[in-house]
Amino acid sequence: MSAASEATNQEAIRHKAVVTLGHALFNDETLSNPTGQSCASCHAQAAGWTFPNSRVNEQSGLVPGANTDRLSRRRPPSLGYLALAPATAPVYSEAIGTYAGGYFYDGRAASLDDQVAGPLLGSDEMNNTREGVVRAVAEGPHAALFERAFGISCDRLTVDEAFDKIKTAIVAFECSPTFAPFSSKFDAYLRGTAALTPIELAGLQLFTGSRTGRPGGAAVKSAGCATCHTLDEVNEQHLFSSSSFHNIGVPGNPAASYHRQTNAVANPSRLNIARDTFIDFGLGDVLYRRLSLPPGNVGSGSDGRGDFLRINGKFKTPTLRNVDARPTPDFVKSYGHNGYFKSLEQLVHFYNTRNLTTARGEVINFTERDPYARLQGQPIWPPPEIADPTTLENPTGIRGLLGNLGLTSTDEANLVAFLRTLSDQRPASQQSTEDIQQDE
Numbered sequence: 520m521s522a523a524s525e526a527t528n529q530e531a532i533r534h535k536a537v538v539t540l541g542h543a544l545f546n547d548e549t550l551s552n553p554t555g556q557s558c559a560s561c562h563a564q565a566a567g568w569t570f571p572n573s574r575v576n577e578q579s580g581l582v583p584g585a586n587t588d589r590l591s592r593r594r595p596p597s598l599g600y601l602a603l604a605p606a607t608a609p610v611y612s613e614a615i616g617t618y619a620g621g622y623f624y625d626g627r628a629a630s631l632d633d634q635v636a637g638p639l640l641g642s643d644e645m646n647n648t649r650e651g652v653v654r655a656v657a658e659g660p661h662a663a664l665f666e667r668a669f670g671i672s673c674d675r676l677t678v679d680e681a682f683d684k685i686k687t688a689i690v691a692f693e694c695s696p697t698f699a700p701f702s703s704k705f706d707a708y709l710r711g712t713a714a715l716t717p718i719e720l721a722g723l724q725l726f727t728g729s730r731t732g733r734p735g736g737a738a739v740k741s742a743g744c745a746t747c748h749t750l751d752e753v754n755e756q757h758l759f760s761s762s763s764f765h766n767i768g769v770p771g772n773p774a775a776s777y778h779r780q781t782n783a784v785a786n787p788s789r790l791n792i793a794r795d796t797f798i799d800f801g802l803g804d805v806l807y808r809r810l811s812l813p814p815g816n817v818g819s820g821s822d823g824r825g826d827f828l829r830i831n832g833k834f835k836t837p838t839l840r841n842v843d844a845r846p847t848p849d850f851v852k853s854y855g856h857n858g859y860f861k862s863l864e865q866l867v868h869f870y871n872t873r874n875l876t877t878a879r880g881e882v883i884n885f886t887e888r889d890p891y892a893r894l895q896g897q898p899i900w901p902p903p904e905i906a907d908p909t910t911l912e913n914p915t916g917i918r919g920l921l922g923n924l925g926l927t928s929t930d931e932a933n934l935v936a937f938l939r940t941l942s943d944q945r946p947a948s949q950q951s952t953e954d955i956q957q958d959e
């Protein structure tokens with residue numbers, strides 16, 4: 520072996536050790552305070568890297584932290600294929616007329632490296648400190664893996680140095696093929712090794728508006744999904760997200776347990792003083808704070824200009840890969856940033872009918888001062904959490920666009936069937952060893 524390939528080989532071995540450590544730490548329940556919660560507790564592979572408790576998903580959609588009376592305001596999104604997403608803070612793009620980039624539903628982390636400190640230290644997630652995490656690794660079951668990965672024992676490093684390496688290992692695992700196996704039926708279809716059923720193919724055509732299902736095919740009836748849940752035109756490594764921010768008008772979720780997080784003693788840092796009137800501004804929670812303004816630039820401390828960046832209610836477009844992945848057929852997943860939706864059928868029906876009422880042909884126009892004032896029928900959906908027409912997609916409800924897609928019930932079912940082809944197939948070996956890989 521030449522010196523150069525020897526070096527590459529060494530590098531590959533070292534990288535593999537780092538990923539192995541990251542895998543162990545991702546499942547390590549000693550990293551939380553109190554112990555008992557790991558990344559996998561909220562991002563389980565069998566549930567498409569989301570929350571593995573069907574009952575909680577169904578009842579609330581939001582999940583408790585290590586400290587079980589502290590709740591996050593949002594649902595755990597999938598962590599699949601995040602390495603394909605652009606690592607940048609949200610930036611405004613003229614071309615798409617909105618911001619794109621960043622991690623979390625609101626883009627507040629500019630890189631996975633920034634992101635990972637969030638759950639480890641967040642009071643409503645794993646609730647630990649940097650010292651606490653480093654001590655848990657130095658004294659825990661993976662100290663030897665740490666030394667093998669980085670060539671130095673964890674307890675010989677400063678807290679900052681060790682914490683950085685712990686983040687590096689978890690991120691290396693998040694960027695490993697485990698999270699991006701491209702093993703779904705849809706990927707097999709693209710490689711020519713599997714066929715989609717006519718129903719799935721019809722769903723793909725609706726999703727893309729393209730007869731071939733690939734970008735640039737002849738135009739067919741479209742549900743417009745691929746404008747935001749984009750396909751990659753260059754090498755077919757599809758993320759199904761442009762990482763762009765939009766307000767699709769998800770209703771508030773009154774069942775979200777966060778609304779009851781009103782105990783100042785139990786929750787000193789993330790008290791929900793607004794109770795049921797709590798509004799999640801999404802991107803508007805982050806970008807206004809960065810200008811030293813309150814979330815959404817509303818209420819006390821605002822500069823009176825309101826939502827001048829036009830960002831309130833915008834959330835990052837999630838990937839749709841593994842959106843249907845679930846451990847058993849009757850397992851309930853929640854969808855949307857606040858877990859409002861409980862099935863893909865419901866969510867697709869929402870996209871199709873957000874602006875409609877039970878009166879045939881009636882369309883809710885969110886640019887009116889009171890859009891609900893003179894309606895003949897009952898609105899099909901509760902009002903958007905943020906109904907401001909300056910951020911809401913298709914506020915007037917133009918037919919053929921989000922909120923009034925004009926799809927038949929067969930079209931809706933076809934779209935759902937297509938979304939189901941995006942679940943990665945896991946090798947049987949991997950399924951049986953799930954979540955017990957701590958000891959490898």
Ligand code: HEC
Nearest residue numbers: 557558561583584591593594595596622623624625638644
């Ligand atoms: C208590 C549940 C919980 C735990 C434990 C948890 N997360 Fe999360 N995770 C969430 C929630 C909720 C969000 C969305 C928060 C938001 O957008 O504001 C999230 C978001 C993320 C994202 C952003 C994904 C995206 O599309 O931008 C990543 C990456 C992530 N978590 C990784 C991790 C890692 C790594 C760990 C372990 C160190 C972890 N999470 C532990 C609940 C959890």
Ligand code: HEC
Nearest residue numbers: 742743744747765769834835836837842854855856870912
């Ligand atoms: C204007 C951009 C846009 C369009 C068009 C769009 N989406 Fe979305 N989609 C989003 C955003 C943003 C979210 C997250 C919204 C939130 O949580 O508030 C989302 C969420 C979803 C989710 C939930 C995923 C999860 O993990 O919670 C599914 C499923 C979905 N979209 C499917 C579709 C389908 C099917 C279509 C076409 C009918 C479509 N989307 C059209 C932007 C878009």
